[in-house]
Amino acid sequence: MSVRGTDSYTDTDRLPEPVARAVALARRAGFEKSCRPEQGRLLQALAAGATGAVGETGTGCGVGLAWLLAGRRPGTRIVSVEREARLVGPVRELFADVPDLEIVHGDWTLLHGHGPFDLLVLDGGGNGKQTAPADPELLLTPGGTLVVDDLTPLTAWPPTHADRPDTARTHWYAHPSLLTTEVRLAPDLATLLATRRP
Ligand SMILES: C[S@@+](CC[C@H](N)C(=O)[O-])C[C@H]1O[C@@H](n2cnc3c(N)ncnc32)[C@H](O)[C@@H]1O
Numbered sequence: 774m775s776v777r778g779t780d781s782y783t784d785t786d787r788l789p790e791p792v793a794r795a796v797a798l799a800r801r802a803g804f805e806k807s808c809r810p811e812q813g814r815l816l817q818a819l820a821a822g823a824t825g826a827v828g829e830t831g832t833g834c835g836v837g838l839a840w841l842l843a844g845r846r847p848g849t850r851i852v853s854v855e856r857e858a859r860l861v862g863p864v865r866e867l868f869a870d871v872p873d874l875e876i877v878h879g880d881w882t883l884l885h886g887h888g889p890f891d892l893l894v895l896d897g898g899g900n901g902k903q904t905a906p907a908d909p910e911l912l913l914t915p916g917g918t919l920v921v922d923d924l925t926p927l928t929a930w931p932p933t934h935a936d937r938p939d940t941a942r943t944h945w946y947a948h949p950s951l952l953t954t955e956v957r958l959a960p961d962l963a964t965l966l967a968t969r970r971p
Contacts, residue, residue, distance in 0.1 A: 789843035799834035807836035817844035831897015
């Protein structure tokens with residue numbers, strides 16, 4: 774996500790069709806926190822490599838989900854969880870004709886009933902920022918990939934956030950089940966990627 778994520782889609786003609794539809798929904802709903810296109814392209818590429826189910830916390834208006842749909846292989850199941858009912862209904866309607874997709878209404882922890890996942894995108898709950906971090910041993914297949922969006926690029930170690938130790942980030946680096954790194958997607962945007970050890 775990004776505070777001005779929805780506004781960063783300036784050229785919607787060149788987007789994959791589901792992404793253009795979701796951006797239009799986000800604009801109509803006044804939802805600003807969609808993932809940026811740089812992150813979306815990463816999600817699309819990762820989804821194309823997922824050999825099992827894909828999970829997402831925090832559907833929002835479905836922009837990140839649409840990038841996942843644009844990249845996934847046919848038959849790959851995607852489950853996305855969103856706690857805001859006012860968002861769940863319109864996104865379900867938007868993707869009503871899309872197979873192998875479930876949008877769950879409720880807290881992100883409901884994802885436990887649908888995993889484990891080969892690709893897990895933690896964009897609204899479970900990422901360790903405002904809520905307790907998800908347990909990759911429960912939610913990820915061995916060799917599966919976990920994604921945490923919307924970090925400022927790492928410039929020093931140990932990392933800090935608001936002048937405090939950035940435990941939301943270091944948690945993932947220190948996790949014994951994970952091999953973790955970050956990718957800088959723009960000068961002001963990085964994404965954390967972690968693979969569950971086989
Ligand atoms: C950053 S936005 C998601 C953006 C979306 N993934 C995208 O890429 O466009 C975060 C979303 O997570 C939802 N959320 C926050 N905490 C949650 C929780 N504990 N369980 C489920 N959804 C949550 C918010 O309502 C919000 O819609």
